[in-house]
Amino acid sequence: MTAHTAGCAEPAELEIADSWGDCVWGCPGHVEETILNVRSVFIASGELGGLAA
Template identity: 65%
Template sequence: MPRPPELKIADGWGDSAWGCTPHVEEATLNVTEVFIADKDLAGLDAYLNRR
């Protein structure tokens, strides 16, 4: 990792990982159903609880 972990990402199964911004950006652009897991940004929780 080129930098320290800054963001947490998660998938629809609830698996998650921490990553630096460049790697998280790459994952969100290239992997389907990956979300930034941040309660302030609504992230995965809002998606899973949508109506």
């Protein structure tokens, strides 16, 4: 899973995860694109317990 494209100058501010437990950090624009185009991807949150919840 790739949310933050190589060469992107924007800061990686959001972490997304998939149902297999793979996580990646990305800039808001690339995270939005990934969420709209990849099934079973969601914004990960440590505050909500991440995948453990």
